[in-house]
Amino acid sequence: MPELPEVEIVKQSLEKSVLFQTIQEIQVRNRNLRFKVDINIKKKFNGLKITKIFRVSKYLLIKFQNNSFLLVHFGMSGTLHQVKKNIEKKNTNLSFYNNRDLPIRHNHIIIKFKKFSIIYNDPRRFGFFIPFEDEVNLKSFLKKLGPEPLTKKFNFVYLKKKLENKTGNIKNTLLDQKIVSGLGNIYVNEILNICKIDPLKTAKLLKEKDLKKIVKFTNIIIKKAINNGGSTIKNFKNILGKEGNFQDTFRAYNNDGNKCKNLNCKGVIKKNFISNRSTYFCTYCQM
DNA sequence: CCGTTAACCTGAGAGC
DNA sequence: TGCTCTCAGGTTAACG
Numbered sequence: 001m002p003e004l005p006e007v008e009i010v011k012q013s014l015e016k017s018v019l020f021q022t023i024q025e026i027q028v029r030n031r032n033l034r035f036k037v038d039i040n041i042k043k044k045f046n047g048l049k050i051t052k053i054f055r056v057s058k059y060l061l062i063k064f065q066n067n068s069f070l071l072v073h074f075g076m077s078g079t080l081h082q083v084k085k086n087i088e089k090k091n092t093n094l095s096f097y098n099n100r101d102l103p104i105r106h107n108h109i110i111i112k113f114k115k116f117s118i119i120y121n122d123p124r125r126f127g128f129f130i131p132f133e134d135e136v137n138l139k140s141f142l143k144k145l146g147p148e149p150l151t152k153k154f155n156f157v158y159l160k161k162k163l164e165n166k167t168g169n170i171k172n173t174l175l176d177q178k179i180v181s182g183l184g185n186i187y188v189n190e191i192l193n194i195c196k197i198d199p200l201k202t203a204k205l206l207k208e209k210d211l212k213k214i215v216k217f218t219n220i221i222i223k224k225a226i227n228n229g230g231s232t233i234k235n236f237k238n239i240l241g242k243e244g245n246f247q248d249t250f251r252a253y254n255n256d257g258n259k260c261k262n263l264n265c266k267g268v269i270k271k272n273f274i275s276n277r278s279t280y281f282c283t284y285c286q287m
Numbered sequence: 288c289c290g291t292t293a294a295c296c297t298g299a300g301a302g303c
Numbered sequence: 304t305g306c307t308c309t310c311a312g313g314t315t316a317a318c319g
Contacts, residue, residue, distance in 0.1 A: 003312055034295075034314075058313080076313055077297080106297085124296045126313060168290055177314085184312050233312060234299085253312095275291065278310080 002074045004148065004182030005225035006236050006244065007058050010080055013238035014060070015053040017082055018113060022049045027110040034075055034128040037109070044131050045070060057145050057181035061138070068131065069138045075126025081119045082239045085112075118239065145181040149222040154180060159211045166203035171274050173203040174214070183218070186231055186253045189280045191218050193252035196262060196285045199274055224249075252280040260285060 002010065023045050031037040038044075045064060052063035060072040072078075109120040109129060120129070132138040146162070147153035159180075166173050173179055174188045183191070192199050195213040197206070206214075230236060230244035233254070237243050247254075251261040256271035260282035267284025 006312065032296095073313085075296095076311065122296095123298065124311085124313095126296070165289095172290080175313090186312055231312070236312070276293085277313095 002058060002078075002230070002236060003184035003187050004055075004058060005187075005222055005246065006230035007055050007060055007074065008226050009230040009238050009244065010074075011053055011055040011060055013240060013242075014080060014118070017116070017239065018050055018062075018118065019053055020049060020051070021113045022047060023111060024114065025112045027112070028108070029110065030108040030125075032125060033108065033122065034073070034126050035130065037129050038131050041070075041129065041131055044068065056142055057148050057177065058184070059142070067135065068133055069135070071130045071132060071138065071141070072120070073128050075122060075124060075128070077124040077235060078120060078122035078127030079235060079237060080239045081121060081237075081241065083117050083119055085116055145177055146179045148182045149180065149218045154215065154218070156208075156212050156215050159215060160208065163203045163206065163211070168203060169200045169274065170197060170203045170206060171199035171277075171279060175277070180218070182222070185277050186233075186250070187218075187221060187225065189252045190221050190250065193260070193269075193280070193282060193286060194221065194262070196282075198286050199279050199281050252282070254280070256280055 026042045026045055028037050028041060031039070045068070048064040048066060050062055051065050054061050054063070058073060060074075062070040062072070106121045106123045107119050108122055108125070111118040120127070130141070132141065147158065162179050163173065171188055171192060174183055174191065175185065191214060194217045195210065197210055197214070225231060225246040228244060228246040228249070229238070229242065231246040231250070232243040233247060252269055255269045258269050260267040260269055262282065262285050265282060265285045267282040269280050270283050271278055271280050273279060
């Protein structure tokens, strides 16, 4: 599911409800996520107050009063839901698709607070929870990530240096979290379309003006996506069930057959596959 | 070192 | 109605 903007929206909504709250209990109903959930997760965080909620690229991080951390990744279909106390066993009416009842069997982790609970639901189980004893261990886990959009480190000079030997195509390169962290398939498609760059173009062959455009429009699109509550394709929602709106302004993703939205471009958006990921591009201005 | 591919999962929708 | 097939906001081990 979520790329940087969606995780940011979850972070913002979670912060409003659980910052400075104390965890009463964590229930793990199914440990078999992308990585097996640490069986001690309950002991580690019981009775601890949350002192900070933040995000690093696509990771959500919860910090506790003893300076330990809980890292959450949502994979493709993970969501958090705030529910009233003691209704964890009922369907939460926030489903994977549409608004049918969400199958209770995908409620894998339940974090209980005094007045409500937060449920982690993930039908495909590509997400994961990892506890960290301290900041050193957490930073070690995150150190492989490249800079995020909207930070000073993500700039033209950095990108030029990073791409100068990249023989792969620009689309896969931008999806590589070691180069830039936080982008996923939707936003890379959107960025390359507005920059008028062929997704299959070899990364190191891009002109300087193209790299400058990538930096500029990556920041613009990510900022706009956050301001629009993220993108809801199938099941993304914040913890209160609110969907995003950015999908309404997609220019490439899911737009095959539609006219290219670039100014004065007469082209049409086509769909193909690059490394098994759907890729949307204009056959006129992106070639 | 590099880039590509397959694998991990479930569910919705299309086609027959 | 029901079966089979494809595809989905991600990551990464294994391979050439």
